[in-house]
Amino acid sequence: MKQEPKREGEQARSHPQDAGTLLHALVRIALPCVLGGGHALAVAQTPVTLEEVRVSASALPVTAAAASQHVTVLTRADLDALGQLSVAEALARQAGIVVDRSPRSGGYGSLYLRGADPSHVVVLVDHVRQNDPLSSRGSAVDLNTLSTGDVERIEIVRGNVSVVHAEALAGLIHIFTRRAAGTGYAGVAVGGDGLRAAQAGFAGAQLRGSISHREDGDKAGGFNRTQSANAAWEQPLDGGGSVTVSARVADSLNRAFPDDSGGAEFAVLRQLDSRRATSGQLSARAAINTAASGRVELQATTLSRDGDEVTSGVAPGVRDPFGLPAMTTQTDYRRHEVQALWLPPTNSDLQVTLGIQHQRETGKLASNIDFGFFALPADFELSRSVTSLMAEARYQWGSWTLQGGLRHERPDAGDAATHPMLSVQHALGDALGHWGVSVSRATKLPSFYALAHPLVGNPLLRTERATHRELYYASPQRSAWPSRVTLFSARYKDLIDFDAGPPPQLVNRARINADGVEWRTGHTWDNGWRLRLDGTVMRVRDPEGITELRHRPHAQWSAQLNVPWGPRRDFTVLAKHVGRRLDSSIPTGDQQLAAVNTVDISARMPVGAAIATLAVDNLANSRSAETIGTPTPSRRLRLALNWSLP
Template sequence: MRIPLVAAALSLSFGLPLHADTQTVILDPLVVTATRTPEPEDRTLASVSVIDREEIERRQFRSVPDALRGLPGVTISGSGGAGQPASLFLRGTNAGHVLVLIDGVKVGSATLGTAPLQDLPIAQIERIEVVRGPRSSLYGSEAIGGVIQIFTRRGGGALRPRFSVGAGSFDTASVAGGISGGGERGWFDVGANMEQTDGINACDGRAFPFAGCGVDQPDRDGYRNLGVSARAGYEFSDRAKVDFSLLTSDNRTDFDGSIFAGNLSRSEQQVFGVEGTLRPLDPWTLTLSAGRSQDTYRAFYSDAFVPERFVDSFETERDSFGIQNDLALIPEQLFTLGLDYQVDRISGTVDYTDDSRSNTGVYGQYLGSIGANELAASLRYDDYQQFGGQTTGNVAWGYLFDQGIRVSLSYGTAFKAPTFNDLYYPGFGNPDLSPEESASLELGLTGALPLGRWELSLYETDIDDLIAFDSVTYAPANIASARIRGFEASGLLSIREWDFGASLTLLDPENRSNGPNQGNLLPRRPEQMVQLDLDRRFERWSAGLSLYVAGRTFDDLANSERLDGYTLLGLRAEYAFTPAVRIQGRLENALDEDYQTAYLFNQPGRAFYLTLRYEP
């Protein structure tokens, strides 16, 4: 049954006893992002992928975009090498149509409308949950394509230090360390990292005619990242606990630019959150949360003849507060009622007409099961300061057969609020813009294997009132639309010392806007993507490979700039000197493929990295 499993998950995560009629033991991994309540990964009606710390270290991921590439429905478009801007398209929607959370706190730039995934230090990350499909009915704006939630390391248990040091191609060096522990009721983790690389030449731009980055600067564009995380919590009793989290990232990135836009950036991301959980009565769980995120970007210009000169700065400051009530009043039924409040403030060198806005969201959710039928429904109303109210909803039904195969059908609506740039950028913004809106329909099929599991999804998303530049008014307007159809298949299989994973994404991202581009493919979305992973464990050794294949794309709406398809082969190996000391090696792009995911922006060739880890 669905709700005994959810109720058990809530109780296990809170350390509380269950009702006599819901004593179910949870052994499967729990996910919280799909429904804002913990539930087993293989029982949620949403399409979910999870990357945990074990997989991050086993596959030796070097960045968050690196970890997300190859997941079903995920496309990564990078503007150069390490530290350069990376756009993520989830199920073919725009880069601004995915909501990013860190420990429950919404992050990103309110001017650009995206989160700097390339700058988030993966050394400080414990877990990443990716929910595909509309989730505005629980989270509000941006969750058209889905939600990505990143959890920092939590700690707990005996005192455990950790340390790693690495080096590799492009004069790359990295070091990371931390310590975690806790007692009977408390837990903590503190960590820090540094990575530096000379990088590659990010862009082969053309000044005449303008293309790519618009300049020709054939130099190496370096990157430096400093990250710090801290997390601590305490369980005062069986009915009250509190959790604090902090993540900061300080970055320096060289890029190919001009004296007007700069060619060097310094950016910082800071996320702080606190969450308190109470259980006043056995069937009632109350969660209070508050958070602040800051995103700062400063651009400079320098070259051999010009000393470093300040160009521009942009800063987003976001405060949020939430209250959530989970009510298990009836066996096999869970009701959730919640409220979110958010205030965005921007500052910098650009003088916007309006530099702050607020939003209040009220939502409700029902999760239940009747026999073999599983049900989920949610509804949310958002009241934005600029354009008033927005209502979104989601409903899902699933049927679990005796053989462990489940079929599901879901329908959801979502929206994306215009950014400050869309609304108020001097000489460009349009304060009369409406939110972008979407409607999605999905059919899913999942099943368990004796030694693994598989999942199939077929979906269609229609997006209206997309914001695009209007050549008549010379301002952004709600004039574009798109229809995206897709198919996803994924599976995991473990046989003795062998682990095998595979995913397939087929995408038809059609531009449905009126005009000469109608019927064309949306830019930078491959129609076919395949990921294959194979790992083998020995007594002290382990080795693996990953194969990623992407079809051709176009870089523009007119579909005149074609980007060829490409194949990436990655090899990895690890040797354990002791249970606490390991050495790892990773060969990226082993075939030395020459490819681009954005027109005229280069990608690294063959590269090798070596890492020594200590963690008892």
């Protein structure tokens, strides 16, 4: 009976050469094979500054470069250069992010950002929050249910964003679906390990739509399939405002060896888990500008998700002498949310926003646990409403910028909480860049699963708490080597943890400290060659020294070189290092997963009316493990074709 409860407490208790020479050599070897080379269409995954795009780090208008948080924006061109990688694979190529299971394994793709628990990262699709409190992983999101085929851009915000997005204790991933105006597009991709993908869409002045399909894996050792359809209508208003209505439906199917089973290498029971999820969302957004009253932004969203999971269980082993029983689970989750923001007219030095948000969510879980000689039902139903007030202000005083924010949440059951944030930024001059410091506090309500599960739930659970501090320096964007270095420190308290009992129960007791430094830099030469370097070094620990946490490598880094080679042609080399990290499984107990170094190459060129991307993942066929018994994906060849239609 420990399988699902174990996941809820995973944060705390489930155990938990010269790069330049290498890149230069790879380019010399591979360039003659690129059929004429390529011109730099875009640099895949490069952190970019889009001055015209407001990012999701604040309720106030802010660009990626001006935000106090470390923000990375992946554009559509970046995603095209990846040649139909999944969302999980695209994010895993970013320093500071670990995704423990790839789509090819069929497993649940949990994202660890700055060492935080996956449930402390909010994932949005077109402003609609995807986190599900019925999940036994504490409302984390399975990234393997998302595809890049219908994505316009992805924003990655590192650090606390809970003033404007509830539960974003450690960060935010915001995915925007395709919306390029005045054109249509289509694309297909094939590759090793069963990769098959296709997408198509159209976009006009007011109406747009898209569909996508992606599958990966061999169905015997792990399989993933995702499908989605999106539609949106947008009407501009006088004064620069607009009204937008968007809808999305998505379906995913995953087959994989059960969590903690030891995977294909160690699992005793060889039947794969099956997970199916179907979701639908609808949102309406309006922005109204008036000279007298400023700007009003209104939003109403609804999300529904139905899930069906079947697991054959896990045989007894070193870590658990009883193993895990077979289980079937069905979930039904609904969330309705309304929000209003007011940005009153102010002078050029002051910006203010005031907002109110109301959320109503309901969830049902029906589970049947099969012990062989009898079956035990474990069902519950829960609902919750939360009303929040928020305020943010930014004041510019010469070269100094002061920003503060408050979010006050009042649930219909449980204690109210206030999330404060304060940041100070100082511009040192056009040639010297700027620096900033920030501090924030946040809380997260317990998931429905933790509160109400009839076997291990605990209705007396308190909210999880976090305090974040950051100090950064960023060089000028126009410098030869634009760079950013961030020191971060996070303190998590009252994290929900599994106590084996007897009786087994979820409790508040875990404390986690996460401290580290992350960096990014890059350079563009006169010949168009572009280099990007980024990485993270961090220490994530239990201050009491009782446990070591899963999937928290001490160091990660990546180096990417983009080489133009003629009109609309380019060649890219990406080298990445992920350090040693702990994992645990029932048949083996705790084990350290070896560090892994991978090199991916890709080339793009026009082929008729299409742009072709030919890529080789894990060129050197480096071997390690995603989780115990589940090897990292081996070398794979991929080919993608993308058309822009008139």
